[in-house]
Amino acid sequence: MRYAIQETLVExxxxxxxxxxxxxxxxxxxxxxxxxAFDIGIDIEAEPALALDVQAEVNYDSITGTIRxxxxxxxxxxxAKFAFALDERGIVFIDETGTAAQLIxxxxxxxxxxxxxxxxxxxxxxxxxxxxxxxxxAGIERELDSMEKAIHRxxxxxxxxxxxxxIRSDLRDLDxxxxxxQDFAEVLEENENGFFAEDNLRYFRLFYNRVEKMRDKAxxxxxxxxxxxxxxxxxxxxxxxxxxxxxxxxxALFAPLTLIVGWYGMNFxxxxxxxxxxSYPLLIAICLALxxxxxxxxxxxxxx
Numbered sequence: 001m002r003y004a005i006q007e008t009l010v011e012x013x014x015x016x017x018x019x020x021x022x023x024x025x026x027x028x029x030x031x032x033x034x035x036x037a038f039d040i041g042i043d044i045e046a047e048p049a050l051a052l053d054v055q056a057e058v059n060y061d062s063i064t065g066t067i068r069x070x071x072x073x074x075x076x077x078x079x080a081k082f083a084f085a086l087d088e089r090g091i092v093f094i095d096e097t098g099t100a101a102q103l104i105x106x107x108x109x110x111x112x113x114x115x116x117x118x119x120x121x122x123x124x125x126x127x128x129x130x131x132x133x134x135x136x137x138a139g140i141e142r143e144l145d146s147m148e149k150a151i152h153r154x155x156x157x158x159x160x161x162x163x164x165x166x167i168r169s170d171l172r173d174l175d176x177x178x179x180x181x182q183d184f185a186e187v188l189e190e191n192e193n194g195f196f197a198e199d200n201l202r203y204f205r206l207f208y209n210r211v212e213k214m215r216d217k218a219x220x221x222x223x224x225x226x227x228x229x230x231x232x233x234x235x236x237x238x239x240x241x242x243x244x245x246x247x248x249x250x251x252a253l254f255a256p257l258t259l260i261v262g263w264y265g266m267n268f269x270x271x272x273x274x275x276x277x278x279s280y281p282l283l284i285a286i287c288l289a290l291x292x293x294x295x296x297x298x299x300x301x302x303x304x
Contacts, residue, residue, distance in 0.1 A: 005021045005118060007113055008111060008112050009104065023091055024091070024093065025100050026094055027095070053180045054066065054068050055183075062085050065083070065084060067129065068177070070177060084100075122203070123203035130181065133174060133178075133214060137214070137221060140167055164228060168222055174218050178211050178215045185205075
C-alpha cells in the first residue's frame with residue numbers, strides 16, 4: 001500500500017506516480033522485490049523481531065531502524081515489531097504483522113492537516129505508538145489508589161505484594177520503552193541528513209516533551225507503588241506488634257498467679273496459713289486484686 005501525504009493520507013493506485021511525499025507499507029517479501037525502486041534502506045534490519053526495541057540509525061542517504069508497538073492488554077508478550085526506512089521523499093514500513101498498516105489506517109481516518117508534511121505524519125504516527133499508554137497508567141493509578149484505601153480500611157497490612165511487584169515491573173518496562181522513543185525523536189530532530197524542514201522539527205521536540213511527561217508520570221506511579229508496599233509493611237508490623245502486646249499482657253497477668261500456684265504447690269509440712277479458715281477465699285481475693293491492679297497499670301501505660 002502507498003499513500004500520498006496531502007490534507008489526509010490519500011491512497012495511490014498501483015502504477016501511478018506522485019511528486020508528494022509518500023508513506024508505503026510493504027511485507028518483507030514485497031520489500032525484497034521492490035527495494036531498488038525506493039533507493040533507500042541500505043542498512044535496514046532484515047528481521048525486525050531480532051531487534052531489541054525502538055531504534056533508528058542515520059545512514060548516508062536514509063534513516064533506518066525498527067519500531068515496536070507493545071500490547072498493553074498482554075504485557076507478557078513483546079508486541080509487534082516492524083522495520084522502516086525514510087528519506088526526504090517519504091517513509092517505507094516493512095511489516096508482516098499488519099500493525100503498521102493498522103496505525104496508518106487510523107491516521108488516515110482521523111487526521112486532517114492544514115500543512116501536510118512527512119514530519120507531521122511522523123508526529124501523528126509516533127503518537128499512535130503511545131496512544132494506549134496514558135489509559136494504561138490511569139488504570140494502574142486507580143488500582144494503586146484502591147490498594148491504598150483498602151490498607152487504611154483494613155489496618156492489618158493485607159495487600160497483594162506480588163501484584164505490586166508486577167505493577168512496578170510493568171512501569172519499568174514502560175519507562176524503558178518511552179526512553180527509546182525519546183531517543184528515536186532526538187535522532188529525527190537532529191536532522192543530520194537534512195531530510196526535514198527546519199520549521200517542522202518542532203513536531204519531534206513536541207513529541208519528546210510529551211513522552212517526558214509520561215515518563216514523569218510512570219516514575220510517580222512507581223514511587224506510589226513503593227510507598228504502598230511500605231505502608232502495607234508498616235500496618236503489618238503494627239498489627240503484629242498489637243498481637244505481641246496482647247500476648248505480653250496475658251503473660252504478665254498470669255505470671256503472679258502462676259507464682260502463687262507454684263508457691264503453695266510446694267510440699268512443705270508446715271505452712272501455717274493453709275490451716276487458716278479464710279485462707280482460700282483470701283487467696284482468691286489476692287489473685288483478683290493482683291489481676292485488676294495489673295489491668296489498671298497496663299491501661300495507664302496504654303498497653304491496653
